[in-house]
Amino acid sequence: MGELQIKGKLAKEASRFLALASTKQKNTALLEMSSGLIANYETILAENEKDVLTAKQNGTPETMLDRLRLTKERIFEIANGVKQIADLPDPIAQVDGMFQNEAGLTIGKKRVPLGVIGIIYESRPNVTVDAASLCFKAGNAVILRGGSEAIHSNLALVSILQQAVQHASFPKTVIQLVEDTSREVAKELMCLNEYLDVLIPRGGAGLIQSVLQTATVPVIETGTGNCHVYIDANADFDMATRILVNAKTSRPSVCNACETLLIHEAVAEELLPLIEKELSPFDVELRADDKARAFLSRAIPATQKDFETEFLDFILAIKVVTNVEDAISHINQYGTGHSEAIVTNDYFTGLKFQNEVDAAAVYINASTRFTDGFEFGFGAEIGISTQKLHARGPMGLQELTSTKYIIFGEGQIR
Amino acid sequence: MGELQIKGKLAKEASRFLALASTKQKNTALLEMSSGLIANYETILAENEKDVLTAKQNGTPETMLDRLRLTKERIFEIANGVKQIADLPDPIAQVDGMFQNEAGLTIGKKRVPLGVIGIIYESRPNVTVDAASLCFKAGNAVILRGGSEAIHSNLALVSILQQAVQHASFPKTVIQLVEDTSREVAKELMCLNEYLDVLIPRGGAGLIQSVLQTATVPVIETGTGNCHVYIDANADFDMATRILVNAKTSRPSVCNACETLLIHEAVAEELLPLIEKELSPFDVELRADDKARAFLSRAIPATQKDFETEFLDFILAIKVVTNVEDAISHINQYGTGHSEAIVTNDYFTGLKFQNEVDAAAVYINASTRFTDGFEFGFGAEIGISTQKLHARGPMGLQELTSTKYIIFGEGQIR
Known part of the structure; x- marks a missing residue:
């Protein structure tokens, strides 16, 4: 034997x-x-x-x-x-x-x-x-x-x-x-x-x-997390920026870190420059689609591959979407079913996102970084099942x- | 595609x-x-x-x-x-x-x-x-x-x-x-x-x-069931026979049917002839170990393979065991983790069997045939997970x- x-x-x-x-x-x-x-x-x-x-x-x-x-x-x-x-x-x-x-x-x-x-x-x-x-x-x-x-x-x-x-x-x-x-x-x-x-x-x-x-x-x-933060047209700008920066930079090497930012087209022009500014102290590389790059000074073009990738690094993919349906559909196509977040002030948009996104943990107005056995109060964690x-x-x-x-x-x- | x-x-x-x-x-x-x-x-x-x-x-x-x-x-x-x-x-x-x-x-x-x-x-x-x-x-x-x-x-x-x-x-x-x-x-x-x-x-x-x-x-x-009925030294003979006959003959082609009878040596001599008699109208073929064959008139010798087999037919393997530990150990070795039953009047032996047998459903004093979504009151069944x-x-x-x-x-x- x-x-x-x-x-x-x-x-x-x-x-x-x-x-x-x-x-x-x-x-x-x-x-x-x-x-x-x-x-x-x-x-x-x-x-x-x-x-x-x-x-x-x-x-x-x-x-x-x-x-x-x-x-x-x-x-x-x-x-x-x-x-x-x-x-x-x-x-x-x-x-x-x-x-x-x-x-x-x-x-x-x-x-x-x-x-x-x-x-x-x-x-x-x-x-x-x-x-x-x-x-x-x-x-x-x-x-x-x-x-x-x-x-x-x-x-x-x-x-x-x-x-x-x-x-x-x-x-x-x-x-x-x-x-x-x-x-x-x-x-x-x-x-x-x-x-x-x-x-x-x-x-x-x-x-x-x-x-x-x-x-x-x-x-x-366990553990593969291509996680998204979606910022809705009706989001609070401060909250949106705070959640995104936390989800991306607080510990980029872990599976509940954000890899892609989806942002509603109605707020992209105003909000993307603010986000770029807040991310700059962390030296985050931005890989954005054409619509988003119009409002960013240092972004390089994103490829399809970027939206599929769990970077586990100081890299963020960015895509402008036309509405919440568009965000949900992107996430359900590219996500790994780990943790997904929406930032919105709109009751119905929040619930729609939470109902329709297919993932282990779906957040309204909080960072994806909370998906964790200790944070959830289980006192232990053997891993995160996807x-x-x-x-x-x-x-x-x-x-x-x-x-x-x-x-x-x-x-x-x- | x-x-x-x-x-x-x-x-x-x-x-x-x-x-x-x-x-x-x-x-x-x-x-x-x-x-x-x-x-x-x-x-x-x-x-x-x-x-x-x-x-x-x-x-x-x-x-x-x-x-x-x-x-x-x-x-x-x-x-x-x-x-x-x-x-x-x-x-x-x-x-x-x-x-x-x-x-x-x-x-x-x-x-x-x-x-x-x-x-x-x-x-x-x-x-x-x-x-x-x-x-x-x-x-x-x-x-x-x-x-x-x-x-x-x-x-x-x-x-x-x-x-x-x-x-x-x-x-x-x-x-x-x-x-x-x-x-x-x-x-x-x-x-x-x-x-x-x-x-x-x-x-x-x-x-x-x-x-x-x-x-x-x-x-x-789903569904593979090499199920056992163990008759303890302290079993009620009528109940034991009734449960065994039901588990073996009420529908032999299904996964919760009994395939092997384990019987305590203290009751084998008295009980096996009764069981043989009750099974005879159903024309059940008996494949028994040497100890059991001494008390049976029509049994053929059981092979190791018989104890491993889900017959799904009017065939019953029989083995005499020395105690409940012996029965548990046989079941944990040969069983498929489906349904297992003990017939006993002894409180501690019943609980010991239920605690130590490793299976989806462990019965004290009832037929294995109850393992079923409808019988359990679920109103439906897609299968039985083993x-x-x-x-x-x-x-x-x-x-x-x-x-x-x-x-x-x-x-x-x-």
Whole structure:
């Protein structure tokens, strides 16, 4: 048997154990994980240094190095995140409504773990701990497959987490790391139907696409956000500018950042110069259609490709639209179904936009940047689903569970 | 563009229209569908006769012919089913709880259609109408791909449904049938990610497996049921026999029928002869392990394969187990996660079984045959999900929907 067959089988067994653990047992283990990370931060730093060094030698750019690099502060932050997960309510074993059917059976829908969750991700080692602790709290065994760039960091982190769960009397196989980071083994993980209940890719569009194309296990698609802000003819100029600037510049590298501004033709002439001015301190490159460029001094022409692209950078595509229908139709064509916002003072236009735009989160008069498990008050986030099956939008603990019908009979037959 | 590209694009457009339709508009269309089927039953019968004739010429066995064959009564039943769907509550636009987050945003989770649903199924033409009307009520456009054996029946049915929705002012493309029934086009449908939001296969294990292996669009796995009845040492003999006989013989060809009997060793000697006697009028073939065969007169030896098989026939595998743990472990190894039952008088054994068996529906003292959307009171059923993602167990209208976060702001930025 290969590594994955063995790990899959162990994970399935461990998941049966974990599914029956009490909230108290699970929280004890989470607190052990948190203190284990803090107690061993120097080991983690030393292992992380190896990864960073290799990455440097391979000429990895600084932005990527930054994702990979751990510091004492970051490790403490990560450990604190695990502690917070211990504090969250346990979704498991809640029964959402119980009823009696015509035959007199008492039927309840009980929340249960998904079972074994696979996570495929890239260079950020914090995902190792975040994902493992969230899956654990929701009663799931996890098989982690991080990037080869972070292998030393991930091995160190998982080893600490495994020791912690063992201290709390769990089998260490509730959390496992795939040590062979080859593409072949990644593909094998995507098709490990016998043992995996779901696979969640976390990373860039390339990773997500590759998983969608290859996986035979159920996948939750996360994170691609080609988000729009539409400024209506009836918008408040200050509010519109504030929301757009926030959505574009507060953190351009994340999936809920704005990539395209759609602006009603009635206000383009007056508002676009103001927006250009407000964006200039952030050095945002503007790629605009011809109508918009007439009112902008530094914009370059936008191509069709620009409207399709999630820049994740200080770049903004701009298009002038004739009305809200035009904006909705553009978004439904080019958007990735993540987060979309309208700025308007008009009641009916706002509702129309919210009803007709097909996305996980549709905002009236607020920044797209709020689409986030913490901002929504879930206390945690495993990712943001852009698919319509199972979960849509920010996914917290609840989204890492399934249900089981429990039926109490008295000898009924059909 | 090929047939599917065109149909996919049209379905997506139609789904935007349908998503905004009122409950009244949708119900009017459903009633038109129902009366259209009744008014045109002779046309349907004539087209169905062509399919049946071809099937006969191809030497199709009678059980398969029966699945394919429509009668006036069946058509009226199908039409009545559509009428019942009109009577069901509309799941769309319900908002499950609205709350304010720390930033003061008002956030609601609104139920919305999935969008475009693909259904791949085999020879039963009633699925064409059932699936189309359920998807329609939940606001989804549907692309149906039935078997080549039923193509004339399906073309006639879909044409009638399309006329009906047009009478009610919907685009006829809310319901479409794939006319090219080749395997290549079926595969293309499984990978129509640009237009399909979900694919639901309905049929035998072969079809489901082929879809799981090939599909790149999200799939809801349905219907494979290797179900068990476990009779505990503390069971009531009458109840145990009644439940087992019902689960095995009331309709062996369906997915919630029992395939394997697990029986506690303490009661095997006394109870197995009684069970054999009660099953004998139904001519059930018994395939038993050695321990069980000692107490049975007509059983043949069971192989490992028998315990893995969904017979869908008057065949029962039998195994003697030493305790409830043994039964649970057998079920979790061989079961397909559909429906499992224990017969016991012991409180703790019943709960242990229900907690530890990993399946969509776990019964204490009732027949597995109750796992069904109608029996559960959902008023409809698109299938029974055996996966853990999105939906588990009988799927009604609610399971054909997704959600969208609607956020009302007052200019908030992050």
